[in-house]
Amino acid sequence: MATGRNHRPATSRSRGIPEATVARLPLYLRALTALSERSVPTVSSEELAAAAGVNSAKLRKDFSYLGSYGTRGVGYDVEYLVYQISRELGLTQDWPVVIVGIGNLGAALANYGGFASRGFRVAALIDADPGLAGRPVAGISVQHTDELEKIISDNGVSIGVIATPAGAAQQVCDRLVAAGITSILNFAPTVLTVPDGVDVRKVDLSIELQILAFHEQRKAGEEPHGEHDEDTAPPAAPPAAAVAKRPRSKRPESGPDGDVPAVMPA
Numbered sequence: 001m002a003t004g005r006n007h008r009p010a011t012s013r014s015r016g017i018p019e020a021t022v023a024r025l026p027l028y029l030r031a032l033t034a035l036s037e038r039s040v041p042t043v044s045s046e047e048l049a050a051a052a053g054v055n056s057a058k059l060r061k062d063f064s065y066l067g068s069y070g071t072r073g074v075g076y077d078v079e080y081l082v083y084q085i086s087r088e089l090g091l092t093q094d095w096p097v098v099i100v101g102i103g104n105l106g107a108a109l110a111n112y113g114g115f116a117s118r119g120f121r122v123a124a125l126i127d128a129d130p131g132l133a134g135r136p137v138a139g140i141s142v143q144h145t146d147e148l149e150k151i152i153s154d155n156g157v158s159i160g161v162i163a164t165p166a167g168a169a170q171q172v173c174d175r176l177v178a179a180g181i182t183s184i185l186n187f188a189p190t191v192l193t194v195p196d197g198v199d200v201r202k203v204d205l206s207i208e209l210q211i212l213a214f215h216e217q218r219k220a221g222e223e224p225h226g227e228h229d230e231d232t233a234p235p236a237a238p239p240a241a242a243v244a245k246r247p248r249s250k251r252p253e254s255g256p257d258g259d260v261p262a263v264m265p266a
């Protein structure tokens with residue numbers, strides 16, 4: 001048994017693309033999609049890097065893994081890059097997703113239109129509360145957890161989203177995996193244990209806030225007329241979680257140039 005994907009090599013399985021590059025592809029795609037919607041035909045690496053919030057040398061290196069080098073003096077073909085990145089991310093196919101735990105967060109996720117527009121179809125909403133079964137959320141009828149295995153098999157679902165309380169998350173995860181789910185997006189504040197071959201990504205907004213709090217505190221400590229004397233009074237220690245998650249780069253983790261995106265491996 002392994003926890004999350006921490007033991008995995010830092011490259012994607014298909015073509016040896018570094019995980020840090022994979023993590024930036026959605027940023028490029030978001031910027032390119034905006035250009036495409038404005039019918040912009042080509043874009044320079046500098047313009048695209050600025051729109052994606054990424055260093056342009058890093059962008060060129062990332063695109064070299066895709067075999068995309070652009071044309072000197074013209075730049076990159078926007079539509080072709082949208083296609084190339086979408087294909088690399090596996091977005092040219094439909095991904096049915098189930099959300100388990102349809103409380104405040106699960107309902108908000110179900111109502112989020114951004115999944116469908118990126119190829120993620122919410123196939124089912126599942127909850128353990130019998131009182132919720134049959135209720136429509138985002139136009140989809142909530143189904144009881146008794147049906148979980150059948151729903152996954154009937155819909156060919158490979159991605160599960162967990163939005164249950166932390167105490168229920170591991171048990172839900174185990175059932176999802178046993179039913180054939182191989183990718184999990186976990187919102188519950190707990191570390192999930194999964195077998196090899198299952199990918200877990202964890203989203204924790206409170207950790208992001210703690211990191212911002214750390215940077216706020218550091219900025220305050222850097223003020224020229226700060227109150228403490230570094231020789232005698234070291235600045236207060238950052239919160240433990242922020243220390244544990246301090247990025248290696250100077251930018252906060254959520255910055256696209258960092259190795260770790262806002263959504264973390266479990």
Ligand SMILES: NC(=O)c1ccc[n+]([C@@H]2O[C@H](COP(=O)([O-])OP(=O)(O)OC[C@H]3O[C@@H](n4cnc5c(N)ncnc54)[C@H](O)[C@@H]3O)[C@@H](O)[C@H]2O)c1
Nearest residue numbers: 101102103104105128129163164165166168188203204205
């Ligand atoms: N990652 C983040 O940034 C973030 C933000 C907000 C909330 N959360 C977490 O998301 C989770 C949900 O939060 P919420 O505010 O929506 O809670 P909530 O209490 O409103 O909803 C939880 C839902 O899960 C259902 N549930 C409980 N046990 C279940 C089980 N075994 N199988 C299926 N469904 C089950 C409940 O019936 C309920 O409908 C919590 O773990 C919370 O800490 C994370």
